[in-house]
Amino acid sequence: xxxxELEGIAAEISREAGDLARRRRAEGVRIAATKSAxxxxxxxxxxxxxxxxxxxxxxxxxxxxxxxxESDAQPGTSGIxxxxxxxxxxxxxxxxxxxxxxxxxxxxxxxxxxxWTALAGVVFTPVVDELFRASRxxxxxxxxxxxxxxxxxxxxxxxATGFGYDPATHADDLARVARFMPLARDLRRGGAAxxxxxxxxxxxxxxxxxxxxxxxxxxxxxxxxxxxxxxxGGAPGGRPGREMTIATSSELFETLSSAIYR
Ligand code: IPD
Numbered sequence: 001x002x003x004x005e006l007e008g009i010a011a012e013i014s015r016e017a018g019d020l021a022r023r024r025r026a027e028g029v030r031i032a033a034t035k036s037a038x039x040x041x042x043x044x045x046x047x048x049x050x051x052x053x054x055x056x057x058x059x060x061x062x063x064x065x066x067x068x069x070e071s072d073a074q075p076g077t078s079g080i081x082x083x084x085x086x087x088x089x090x091x092x093x094x095x096x097x098x099x100x101x102x103x104x105x106x107x108x109x110x111x112x113x114x115x116w117t118a119l120a121g122v123v124f125t126p127v128v129d130e131l132f133r134a135s136r137x138x139x140x141x142x143x144x145x146x147x148x149x150x151x152x153x154x155x156x157x158x159x160a161t162g163f164g165y166d167p168a169t170h171a172d173d174l175a176r177v178a179r180f181m182p183l184a185r186d187l188r189r190g191g192a193a194x195x196x197x198x199x200x201x202x203x204x205x206x207x208x209x210x211x212x213x214x215x216x217x218x219x220x221x222x223x224x225x226x227x228x229x230x231x232x233g234g235a236p237g238g239r240p241g242r243e244m245t246i247a248t249s250s251e252l253f254e255t256l257s258s259a260i261y262r
Contacts, residue, residue, distance in 0.1 A: 001080075001119065003106075003119045003120050003135035003136050003137065003138060004120075004135050004138060006080070006106040006119055006120035006135065007120035007121075007122065007133050007134070007135040007138070009057075009060055009061065009106075010082075010104040010105070010106065010120055010121065010122040010133070010220075011122050011124075011131060011133050013052075013053055013056045013057065013060075013104060014053075014102045014103075014104050014122045014123075014124035014131065015124060015126075015131065016052065016056065017049050017052055017053050017086060017102045017104075017124075018101075018102045018124045018125070018126030019126060020045075020048065020049050020052055021045055021049050021086070021087055021093070021100070021102065021126055022126040022127060024044070024045035024048065024049075025045065025093060025096070029043050029044075029045060029093065029094050029096075030043060030044050031043055031094055032044050032046075032047065035165075036165050036166070037165040037166065037167060039091055039163075039165055040165040041090055041091060041094060042070055042090065043087070043090060043093065043094055045087060045093070046069070046070050046086050046087045046090055047070050047071070047086075049086035049087055049102070050068045050069065050070045050071055050084060050086035051071070052086075053068070053082075053084050053086055053102075053104065054066055054068065054071065054084075057082050061078070061080070061082070063076050063077045063078035064076040064078050064080045064081060064082055064106070065078075065080070065081035065082070065110065066081065066082050066084070067081055067082070067083050067084070067110075067111055067215065067216065068083075068084040068085070068086065068216065069084070069085045069086065069214070069216045070086060075110070079108060079109065080106050080107070080108060080119070081106070081107050081108075081109065081110055081111060081116075082104065082105070082106055082107075083104075083105045083106075083107055083111045083215050083216050083219040083220075084103065084104050084105075084216055085101075085102070085103040085194060085216035085217060086102060087100055087101075087102065088100060088101050088102070088103045088123075088192045088193060088194040088195070088216075088217060089101060089190075089191050089192030089194075089195065091191055092191045092192060097191070098125075098127035098128065099125070099190055099191060099192055099195060100125065100127075100191075100192050100195075101123050101124060101125045101126075101192050101194050101195050101198070102122075102123070102124045102126070103121070103122070103123050103194035103216065103217070103219070103220045103221065104121065104122050104220060105118050105119075105120065105121035105122075105219035105220035105223060106118070106119045106120045106121070107119060107215075107219055111215035111216075111219060116215070116219075117136070118136065118219055118220070118222065118223040119135065119136050120133075120134065120135040120136065120223070121133070121134050121135075121219060121220030121221070121222075121223040121224060122134075122220055123194045123195060123197070123198040123220050123221055123224065125195060130142060130198075131143075132147070132198040132201065132202070132224055133224075134201075134220075134223045134224045134227040134228075135223075135227070136223070136227070137227075138227070139227050139228075140201045140223075140224045140225075140227035140228040142202060147201045147202050147203070147224065147227075147228040148203060148228050148229050149200060149201060149203055149225065149228045149229050149230035149248070149249045150203040150205075150206050150249060151249065151251070152206065152249055152251045152252050155185055156183060156184055156185035156186075157183055157184050157185060157206035157207050157248070157252060157256075158184070158185050158186055158188065158205050158206050158207075159180060159183070159184045159186075159187055159188070159205070159206060159207045159208070159209060159256075160187070160188040160189065160190055160196040160199070160200075160205050160207070160208045160209075161173075161177060161187065161188075161189055161208070161209050161210055162189060162190075162191070162193055162196065162210040162212075162213075163189070163210075163212075164210070164211055164212020164213075165212060166212060169211065169212065173211070176209070176260050179259050179260055179262065180209065180256060180259045180260055182259070183255065183256065183259055185206075188205065193208075193210060193213055193217040193218055193221065193245075194217060194218070194220060194221040195221075196208040196210070196221070196247075197218060197220075197221025197222060197224055197225055197232075197247055198221055198224050200221075200224075200225050200228075200230060200247045200248065201221070201224035201225045201227070201228035201230065202228070203228075206248060206249070206252065207246070207247065207248035207249075207252055207256055208245070208246070208247045208248070209244075209245070209246050209247075209256065209260065210244075210245055211242070211243060211244045211245065212242060213240070213241060213242065213245050214241075214242070215241070218232075218240060218241070218245055221247075222240060222245075222247065225247045229249070229250075230247060230248060230249055230250070231246075231247070231248060231249070231250050231253045232245065232246070232247045233245075233246050233253060233257065234246070235261070236257065236261055244260075246260070
């Protein structure tokens with residue numbers, strides 16, 4: 001398995017997809033549908049960008065599976081599945097906030113909560129023009145810079161979070177923020193999970209905590225964090241995902257997890 005080749009394919013396609021997203025945004029955006037909640041929206045551009053990624057992957061890797069946020073999953077025969085969020089941060093995108101990204105990961109097996117392993121992943125933010133990339137065992141990179149998670153200081157952590165789309169969980173989400181705030185220097189809610197994870201990998205954030213994520217939100221970003229020397233975990237004893245995703249340095253992980261679950 002050539003993980004560098006998978007990373008290269010993802011990088012190339014993410015650039016083309018990001019350019020399309022940026023151009024469509026400049027032409028004006030229409031919210032095509034509101035899905036499970038007011039914040040859970042899809043634009044015409046999300047669908048068009050996902051189709052482009054799907055077509056490019058099918059041309060380059062016809063035997064691989066595909067799981068995307070905006071279209072039906074397609075099982076493959078190669079054992080590799082591509083996990084894609086065409087525009088992560090759709091609410092930012094719809095409102096003209098440039099903090100959004102294309103997220104593409106190649107994983108072994110189906111991206112079920114039980115078991116999957118990321119081989120390569122990229123997070124590309126087209127407005128800022130930053131391409132974060134990682135392959136299993138090959139490190140996490142931004143251009144020529146090898147990324148490393150931050151080392152904790154006594155000053156407190158810069159922690160990002162997000163709020164899942166299920167309104168029934170929001171009171172709990174806010175209570176969770178109150179529990180970890182004593183450890184934090186400050187809080188961020190960027191609105192794009194893949195970028196929150198990429199920023200943890202780059203040491204721009206010390207930690208990221210959110211529940212309710214789907215595989216396309218975190219498959220690429222989680223690989224960036226682990227390849228940058230960090231840890232990505234879930235609820236105690238569980239995998240990262242719907243229940244909880246905590247991404248930070250190994251030094252901070254237990255402290256943060258204990259504060260959240262105390
Ligand atoms: C969402 C964003 C947001 C996070 C949500 C995600 P989308 O993805 O990453 O930051 O809080 O949980 O679903 O819908 O914009 O692709």
